[in-house]
Amino acid sequence: MINLSGIVKTYPGSSGPVHALKGVSIQVNSGEIFGVIGKSGAGKSTLIRCINMLEKPTVGTVVVDGQELSSMSERDLRDARKKIGMIFQHFNLLSSRTVYDNIAFPLELVGWDKKKIEDAVLPLLDLVGLSDKRNQYPSQLSGGQKQRVGIARALASRPKVLLCDEATSALDPQTTQSILELLKDINKRLGLTIVLITHEMQVIKQICDRVAVIENGVIIEQGPVIDLFAKPETTTTREFIRTIINYDLPDIFKDTAFSPVPLTDSHLIVRVSFLGKAAKEPIIASLIRHCNVDVSILFGNIDHIQNIPFGTLIIEVTGDTTSMQSALNYLEARELGVEVIGYVKRDALAIS
Numbered sequence: 026m027i028n029l030s031g032i033v034k035t036y037p038g039s040s041g042p043v044h045a046l047k048g049v050s051i052q053v054n055s056g057e058i059f060g061v062i063g064k065s066g067a068g069k070s071t072l073i074r075c076i077n078m079l080e081k082p083t084v085g086t087v088v089v090d091g092q093e094l095s096s097m098s099e100r101d102l103r104d105a106r107k108k109i110g111m112i113f114q115h116f117n118l119l120s121s122r123t124v125y126d127n128i129a130f131p132l133e134l135v136g137w138d139k140k141k142i143e144d145a146v147l148p149l150l151d152l153v154g155l156s157d158k159r160n161q162y163p164s165q166l167s168g169g170q171k172q173r174v175g176i177a178r179a180l181a182s183r184p185k186v187l188l189c190d191e192a193t194s195a196l197d198p199q200t201t202q203s204i205l206e207l208l209k210d211i212n213k214r215l216g217l218t219i220v221l222i223t224h225e226m227q228v229i230k231q232i233c234d235r236v237a238v239i240e241n242g243v244i245i246e247q248g249p250v251i252d253l254f255a256k257p258e259t260t261t262t263r264e265f266i267r268t269i270i271n272y273d274l275p276d277i278f279k280d281t282a283f284s285p286v287p288l289t290d291s292h293l294i295v296r297v298s299f300l301g302k303a304a305k306e307p308i309i310a311s312l313i314r315h316c317n318v319d320v321s322i323l324f325g326n327i328d329h330i331q332n333i334p335f336g337t338l339i340i341e342v343t344g345d346t347t348s349m350q351s352a353l354n355y356l357e358a359r360e361l362g363v364e365v366i367g368y369v370k371r372d373a374l375a376i377s
């Protein structure tokens with residue numbers, strides 16, 4: 026549905042050019058919710074604005090629904106943009122227009138008559154749960170209600186793609202939840218493709234199918250959300266995951282010096298992540314049986330990512346060096362995320 030290929034965006038800056046995007050390529054499939062996460066200044070807004078050409082890439086091609094936007098004239102672009110709705114962090118509503126008139130606005134611009142507009146707007150008001158607020162003005166609405174108006178307005182021209190630019194960043198957690206549920210609902214009901222940018226991993230975890238992590242204008246990791254949680258490959262991704270899943274080592278490791286290699290009389294400390302079916306398998310019991318090691322569970326946690334169980338364990342493996350290595354091989358050969366925290370001398374742990 027969306028294909029960004031080799032996107033470079035360079036802005037002129039007072040102290041030299043700013044390289045906001047340095048060769049970004051992403052593909053978004055039809056009907057999926059695709060998230061882009063990154064820290065402030067990473068290039069998220071620039072990237073999402075390149076999809077509807079609000080920012081023109083310096084280099085690269087943008088194809089949406091089979092049309093190459095990056096080579097279109099302004100006139101063709103205006104038509105093509107009707108397929109792409111957008112919502113914003115600060116809603117961008119017209120304060121002098123009612124809820125109804127805000128949603129009707131894009132349809133008035135393209136010259137629809139009153140009756141046709143009413144037939145389009147009333148179901149949208151119902152869809153976003155604002156039928157009783159149709160005559161209110163934006164100043165009379167809560168943040169969540171304003172974003173609902175933004176969503177209805179974006180859907181008025183029946184787009185195939187909805188771009189969400191930090192759509193929940195100005196909302197409290199409860200309202201964020203309800204807006205995310207609404208986005209998921211319209212994605213399912215209307216088969217709408219959604220691209221969202223955010224700096225909150227909770228948003229990605231809650232509604233995205235796939236995610237790209239952007240840093241300094243480069244996509245450093247991308248894939249299904251579940252895979253990213255199970256096997257994050259970069260420090261930045263791990264940091265984002267840590268904001269919602271506690272990855273801190275238990276207190277007993279406070280001030281512990283870990284060795285990357287086995288020492289005489291040392292234990293192996295490993296973090297193991299389980300996903301889906303693997304979360305239900307008796308991994309620890311089979312590890313002990315197969316590898317002639319003892320295993321203690323030091324920390325355990327189970328969470329759900331889009332209804333798929335996702336568990337984390339920190340285990341201490343005790344045995345001779347060969348057995349510890351075979352235990353590690355055994356874990357790594359399974360559908361698990363395995364992160365070696367290190368080896369510690371037996372007397373180094375606070376509980377030893």
Ligand SMILES: Nc1ncnc2c1ncn2[C@@H]1O[C@H](COP(=O)(O)OP(=O)(O)OP(=O)(O)O)[C@@H](O)[C@H]1O
Binds near residue numbers: 043066070072
């Ligand atoms: N119009 C512009 N002119 C010059 N530099 C710009 C312009 N827009 C963005 N930049 C720069 O490009 C880089 C990427 O900015 P962008 O707004 O895309 O990042 P972001 O990830 O969305 O950040 P934030 O989360 O803070 O909004 C930053 O260094 C920013 O200062």
